[in-house]
Structure formats: C-alpha cells, structure tokens
Amino acid sequence: MANHGVVAIIGPGLIGGSIGLGLRANGIAERTIGVTRSDASTKRALTAGVVDVATTDLGAACAEADLIVVCTPVSGVPAACQQAAAAARPGTVITDGGSTKKxxxxxxxxxxxxxxxxxxxxxxxxxxxxxxxxxxRADLLAGRVVVVTPTRHTDADALEVVKRLWAGLGARVESMSPAEHDAALAKTSHAPHVIAAALAAATPEELLGLTGGGWRDTTRVAAGGAGLWRDILLDNPQATLQALEAFTEQLGRLQQAIADNDRDATYRHLEEGKLRRDALGS
Structure with a gap:
C-alpha cells in the first residue's frame, strides 16, 4: 500500500482528524502534522491523538509535507490552499474535503x-x-464514498496520489466534474439539510418532549453547525434551489392527495418514497 510520507492536515477536526487516525491505523503515512488556528485547538488535536504533531504555523507544516489535505470550512479552502502552496515544495500535492466544488x-x-x-x-x-x-474515528471513511473532481487542469499523477489516499483509508472513490458534483450533492445533501433545518425550526419547543425516533432521524443533520452550512448553501445556491423546487413539487402533490382525501394517491406517494429509501438499504 502506498505510503504518503509526511501529510499535513489543515483543520484536524472531525474529517481531518479521522484522516489522521486512518493514516496511522493503515500505516500509510510516515508522520502527520495537524495545522490549527489556535493554541487551544492544537491542544485539542494532540489530546485526541488525531495527529502526531500539531502547530499553528501553516507555512512550516506545509514546507515539510509531501501531501496536504485542507479540511477547513469551504469558505476558507481557497486561501488555505494558496498559503499552503506558497510554502510547499515543488511537486507537493494538495487536496481538500470541501462539500462544494465548482x-x-x-x-x-x-x-x-x-x-x-x-x-x-x-x-x-x-x-x-x-x-x-x-x-x-480511524474508520470514518471505511466503506464511504469520496468524490474527486478533476478538471482539464488536473495533473494525472496528482490525481492518482489523491485516489490512493482515499482508497487507502477504505473509501470508494468516484470521479466527476465539479459542476456534476454540486448538482448531485444539492439533491442528496444540501437540500436535505435545508429541509431538516426547516422541519426542526417549525416544531414548537414545547412539543419537543413528544418527538419520537422519526422526528429525531429526520432532523439529525439540522444539528450541524449553522455557520458551516451557511457557507455550503451560499456556495452552491442555484443547484440547491433547483433541488428544493423538485422537493416542493413532490410535497405539493402529496399535500393535494391528503387534501382531496384521495387514499390511492396518498398511498402511491408514500410508497414511492418508501421504495426509494428501501433501495438504499439499512
């Protein structure tokens, strides 16, 4: 299995920290360096043991690295990549973990x-x-999908390095263009987050004691950081709005079936959703 040498992880939080743990568990890095924003974040990363060393000095970390993984919120990725590239040696590969791509x-x-x-x-x-x-977690990526988004400017060797990184962490690697990625993820991630947040916000606080597993499952992602998700949604607005329009149309048809007391149509809409969910598996 390929060894990626020294890997700098800018932002060793949930994703970045899991990459660090996975690299160590799979023996595919000589050393991992976490790049943090503050001394307090450095202490958290080291206490959690997600990287071998941690520092607030991005330039020094990237100067040592063979591979750099940027795991900041999407709004900070371009600047972090630019700073990393300015410090890195020629030929160093940089990738990121951003939820939007175009x-x-x-x-x-x-x-x-x-x-x-x-x-x-x-x-x-x-x-x-x-x-x-x-x-x-060291196994956070095991069995999960990682999308890589090459363009006509992407170096073929660098693309293979990044694919090997994710495969070495147990992920299944899919390739698509940045625009294709954003259109797809608007439907499968970005619009669902908006819907979950709206449902949670529409539920009166005094009724939270009456919620069951269905409400909790449906709104789970609404617990994600508001700032993080604001940046994701505003970085992919058109595709997200199109996905929400498709959802609204589907919801409207089900609403009309209920309003008409149409048992057959109500059943069809519910069954269509059930079959789509069942197709994913548990």
Whole structure:
C-alpha cells in the first residue's frame, strides 16, 4: 500500500482528524502534522491523538509535507490552499474535503495557476452532525464514498496520489466534474439539510418532549453547525434551489392527495418514497 510520507492536515477536526487516525491505523503515512488556528485547538488535536504533531504555523507544516489535505470550512479552502502552496515544495500535492466544488475548485486553480504545487479537489461523504477532533474515528471513511473532481487542469499523477489516499483509508472513490458534483450533492445533501433545518425550526419547543425516533432521524443533520452550512448553501445556491423546487413539487402533490382525501394517491406517494429509501438499504 502506498505510503504518503509526511501529510499535513489543515483543520484536524472531525474529517481531518479521522484522516489522521486512518493514516496511522493503515500505516500509510510516515508522520502527520495537524495545522490549527489556535493554541487551544492544537491542544485539542494532540489530546485526541488525531495527529502526531500539531502547530499553528501553516507555512512550516506545509514546507515539510509531501501531501496536504485542507479540511477547513469551504469558505476558507481557497486561501488555505494558496498559503499552503506558497510554502510547499515543488511537486507537493494538495487536496481538500470541501462539500462544494465548482466555485472552490475554480478559485483554487486560479490562485495556483503557474504554481509547481498540484491540486485535486475532493469531497469525502462521511460527515456527521458532531464536530471536532474528539469525534474523529480511524474508520470514518471505511466503506464511504469520496468524490474527486478533476478538471482539464488536473495533473494525472496528482490525481492518482489523491485516489490512493482515499482508497487507502477504505473509501470508494468516484470521479466527476465539479459542476456534476454540486448538482448531485444539492439533491442528496444540501437540500436535505435545508429541509431538516426547516422541519426542526417549525416544531414548537414545547412539543419537543413528544418527538419520537422519526422526528429525531429526520432532523439529525439540522444539528450541524449553522455557520458551516451557511457557507455550503451560499456556495452552491442555484443547484440547491433547483433541488428544493423538485422537493416542493413532490410535497405539493402529496399535500393535494391528503387534501382531496384521495387514499390511492396518498398511498402511491408514500410508497414511492418508501421504495426509494428501501433501495438504499439499512
């Protein structure tokens, strides 16, 4: 299995920390360096044991690295990549864990134009409503999908390095363009988060004691950080709004069936949803 040498992880929280733990557990890195924003974050990462060493000095960490993984919120990825590339050695590979790709990849490729450092966009589909290095797990990516988003500017060797990284952590790697990624994830992740948040907000606080497993399952992702999700939604607005329109149309048909007391139509809509959910498995 490929060894990735020294790996710098900018933002060793849930995803970044899980990458660090997975690299160690699978023996595919010589050393991991966590890059944090504060001394308090450095202490958290080291206490959780998600990286071998941690520092607030991004430049020093990236100067040592053979591979750099940026796991900041999407709004901070382009700047972090630019700072990392300025410090890294020629040929170093940078990838990220951002939940949106089109605008992000365009910004990073523009910032790194002419740089000897190589970038490949990635999105590990393994998030959680929990956050921080304390929630990280070595097997978080095992059996999960990671989407890589090469463009015509992507270096083929760098793409293979990044694919091997994710495969070495147990993930199944899928490849699509940044635009295809954003259109798909708007339907499977971004719109569902909006719907979960709206449902949670529409539930009166005094009735929370009457909620059961269905409400909790449906609204689980609404517990994710509001700032993080604000940036994701506003970085992929058009595709998210289109996905929400499709949801609204489907909801409207079910509402009308209920209003008409149409037992057959109500059953058909509910059964269609059940079959789609059953197709995913447990």
């Amino acid at each position: 605008r992000l990849v365009e910004a990073v490729e523009q910032a790194l134009d002419g740089s000897p450092v190589r970038f490949v966009g990635s999105h590990p589909l393994a998030g959680d409503h929990k956050s921080g290095p304390e929630s990280a």
